[in-house]
Amino acid sequence: MAMAEHKNDKSQKPPSVPTPRERGGWLAKIAPGVRNLVAKRETPENLWVKCPDTGEMIYRSDLEAALWVTPSGNHMRIGAKQRLGYTFDEGVYERIASPTVVEDPLKFPDDRSYPDRLKSARKTTGEQDAMVIAFGAIKGQDCVVVVQDFAFMGGSLGMAAGEAFIKAAQEAVRRQVPFVIFTASGGARMQEGTLSLMQLARTTVAVNEVKEAGLPYIVVMTDPTSGGVTASYAMLGDIHLAEPNAMIAFAGRRVIEQSIRETLPPGFQRAEFLVERGMVDRVVTRSEMTTVLGSLLTTLMMGRNASKAA
Structure with missing residues (x-):
């Protein structure tokens, strides 16, 4: 009787099923460290700079190394x-x-x-x-x-x-x-x-x-x-x-x-x-x-x- 009452009690929530992300996915199971290597990374907004002359996108670190002078010769x-x-x-x-x-x-x-x-x-x-x-x-x-x-x-x-x-x-x-x-x-x-x-x-x-x-x-x-x-x-x-x-x-x-x-x-x-x-x-x-x-x-x-x- 107690068991029947327990089954019909709607206030009891069914056990939650873990999502693939929570389980870690198949990749995490076979190689736990790989997930961190392939995780999506945010790209800085200022990583690239547009050349005022040509419109070419220049890698910011390259531009800094060139004293902020573009390949076209523009002195920014x-x-x-x-x-x-x-x-x-x-x-x-x-x-x-x-x-x-x-x-x-x-x-x-x-x-x-x-x-x-x-x-x-x-x-x-x-x-x-x-x-x-x-x-x-x-x-x-x-x-x-x-x-x-x-x-x-x-x-x-x-x-x-x-x-x-x-x-x-x-x-x-x-x-x-x-x-x-x-x-x-x-x-x-x-x-x-x-x-x-x-x-x-x-x-x-x-x-x-x-x-x-x-x-x-x-x-x-x-x-x-x-x-x-x-x-x-x-x-x-x-x-x-x-x-x-x-x-x-x-x-x-x-x-x-x-x-x-x-x-x-x-x-x-x-x-x-x-x-x-x-x-x-x-x-x-x-x-x-x-x-x-x-x-x-x-x-x-x-x-x-x-x-x-x-």
Whole structure:
């Protein structure tokens, strides 16, 4: 009787049957370790990078080994930390802190607040603003290097970037070493209005102080260098270098064509075109940049270094 009651008791659940996954499948039975070897693995989203020129998919590690230069020769934009690591001997350098400035001095109205844009840019780049200052050696020659990061609000020139540039120039004079800058900018930062435009004059004064101290000032223009940056410190160097095919301009091609109502020649505002016209001294590939900079800095500092040795 008890047995009959037990069979008719619907509250009792039948024993669960293990699924093939729970049983491990036939593969797990014959070779327990094989399952882990053939298990599906997640592929990182950034494993491949698309070449801007050809559309070819390039393995990321290969691109990193090539200093972010594609097989087609496209010099892709890189961040400040990468640039500094590629530039200084053994990738060793000392970071120099940039001065702090008032944020959003004009309370600039926009569909998104200026402080929010700054916060987003800082999260993306890991830097406080578009300019990063460092001190180190290039082929044995000490120098101060500034890098503009286009990923930070288009490398725009505002009060923070202006103060960073002035600080770098002062450090070069204080340490009696050359001053090198890698430019990458879309121009002045509109959220700071006239305060941004003032940086054109202030950075020009800082460049003059470096030159009055008898120290070299070398500009390396990367893609893109335009606007107020081109109208100020980017064109005041003792020597102007540029990466291949870098766009270097004040106003955009379309704006100029609409203004003069003429079609501009092919390659206009590109580094190679500007070398032919004497605006840029030499186009240098990323892999050769350190060697070229080291040679120039050593030559330009030869007399000063000899006097120090004496």
